Amino acid sequence: MASPRRVAIVPARNEEGAVAGVIEELxxxxxxxxxxxxxxxxxxxxxEAAAAAxxxxxxxxxxxxxxxxxxxxxxxxxxxxxxxxxxLDGDGQHDPQELPKLLAPLVAGEADIVVGxxxxxxxxxxxxxxxxxxxxxWFARLVSLLTGQRVxxxxxGFQAVNELGIRLFAHDxxxxxxxxxxxVMVFKHRLRLKExxxxxxxxxxxxxxxxxxxxxxYAVKVTLALLVGVFRRTAVPLEx
Amino acid sequence: MTPLRxxxxxxxxxxxxxxxxxxxxxxxxxxxxxxxxxxxxxVVLLVLSAWRGGLNTIAGWVGATxxxxxxxxxxxxxxxxxxxxxxxTVISKLSDQNVLLAQKLALLxxxxxxxxxxxxxxx
Numbered sequence: 473m474a475s476p477r478r479v480a481i482v483p484a485r486n487e488e489g490a491v492a493g494v495i496e497e498l499x500x501x502x503x504x505x506x507x508x509x510x511x512x513x514x515x516x517x518x519x520e521a522a523a524a525a526x527x528x529x530x531x532x533x534x535x536x537x538x539x540x541x542x543x544x545x546x547x548x549x550x551x552x553x554x555x556x557x558x559x560l561d562g563d564g565q566h567d568p569q570e571l572p573k574l575l576a577p578l579v580a581g582e583a584d585i586v587v588g589x590x591x592x593x594x595x596x597x598x599x600x601x602x603x604x605x606x607x608x609x610w611f612a613r614l615v616s617l618l619t620g621q622r623v624x625x626x627x628x629g630f631q632a633v634n635e636l637g638i639r640l641f642a643h644d645x646x647x648x649x650x651x652x653x654x655x656v657m658v659f660k661h662r663l664r665l666k667e668x669x670x671x672x673x674x675x676x677x678x679x680x681x682x683x684x685x686x687x688x689x690y691a692v693k694v695t696l697a698l699l700v701g702v703f704r705r706t707a708v709p710l711e712x
Numbered sequence: 713m714t715p716l717r718x719x720x721x722x723x724x725x726x727x728x729x730x731x732x733x734x735x736x737x738x739x740x741x742x743x744x745x746x747x748x749x750x751x752x753x754x755v756v757l758l759v760l761s762a763w764r765g766g767l768n769t770i771a772g773w774v775g776a777t778x779x780x781x782x783x784x785x786x787x788x789x790x791x792x793x794x795x796x797x798x799x800x801t802v803i804s805k806l807s808d809q810n811v812l813l814a815q816k817l818a819l820l821x822x823x824x825x826x827x828x829x830x831x832x833x834x835x
Binding site: 547 | 811814815817818819821822826
C-alpha cells in the first residue's frame with residue numbers, strides 16, 4: 473500500500489526549548505511525515521528553532537490562541553494537498569510513539585478523525601488536578617449527551633484526521649479552547665470519530681497557561697458555545 | 713405633565729446629538745452604516761422631548777404617569793443597549809476577519825520563503 477501524504481501540525485508558542493525535540497522525534501519515528509510548526513506569535517526563538525530542525529514554519533503575525541493556530545495548520549494541510557494530518561502539541565507532552573495508534577484507523581478507513589484519549593482504556597495513570605479532572609469529566613458527559621456517542625476525552629489535543637477532517641477544520645474551527653467544540657462539530661458533519669487510548673507525558677518545559685479563573689471562564693464559554701451550537705446549522709459543505 | 717424646562721433641555725440635547733453625528737459623517741470620521749442607529753436614536757429622543765403630548769400619552773401606556781420624563785430615560789437606555797449590541801456584532805465580525813487575514817498572511821509568507829529558498833539555494 474502506498475503510504476498517504478501526511479503532515480504533523482505542531483502549534484507552538486514560546487516553546488523554543490521543546491519544539492526542536494518534538495520535530496526530531498517525529499522525524500526519527502516516521503521519516504515520511506512532514507512537519508509544519510505554527511508559531512503563534514512567540515516572543516522567543518521558537519520559529520528559528522523549528523526551522524533549524526527542518527520543519528516548515530508558519531509564523532502568525534500575532535497571537536491567535538490555540539484554535540486559530542491549529543486551524544492555520546489545517547489550512548496549510550489543505551493547501552498542500554495532504555491526505556492525513558496529525559496534530560500534536562509543541563511542548564512534548566504528546567508522544568510520537570503513539571502515532572501509529574492514531575493513524576491506523578484512518579488508513580484502514582474506519583474513522584475520519586481519531587482522538588488520543590487519556591481515559592479510554594480506564595486504566596490510565598494520568599491524574600490531572602481536581603479542577604481539571606472535573607472540567608474534563610463535565611465536557612465528556614456533555615459531549616456524550618449531545619452526540620449520543622460515548623466520548624471519554626474531549627480536551628485532548630492529540631488527534632489525527634483524514635482529508636474530510638482536514639477540509640472541515642480548515643474551513644471552520646472553534647476559537648481559543650477548540651477541542652470540545654470541534655468534537656461536536658465533527659458529529660454534526662457526520663464524520664466518524666474514534667477514540668484510542670494513549671499515554672501522555674508530563675510537560676518537559678514551560679507551564680500550562682491555563683490558570684484557575686481562566687479555566688472557569690473557558691468552561692462557561694465552551695458550555696455556552698456547545699449549547700448554542702446545537703441550534704446552528706452545519707455551515708460547511710464537505711462535498712464539492 | 714412634563715415640566716417645560718425638561719422638554720427644552722432634552723430637545724436641545726437630542727438636537728446636539730443629531731448635529732454631532734451629522735458632523736462626524738461630514739468629516740468622514742463615522743461611516744453612514746454605523747451612524748444610522750445613532751441618528752435614529754437622536755430623532756426618536758427629539759420627537760419624544762419636543763412633542764409633550766406624545767410623551768405623556770406613552771407615559772400613560774407604560775404607567776409612568778407620576779413622572780413622564782422617565783420614559784425619555786428608558787427610551788434612551790434602550791437605544792444605547794441596541795447600539796452597544798450592534799457594536800458587539802461588529803467587533804465579532806472584525807475579529808473573525810482579523811484571524812482570517814493573519815492566517816492567510818502567515819501561509820503566504822511561508823510559501824514566499826519556500827519559493828525564495830528554492831530559487832537561491834544557500835551556498
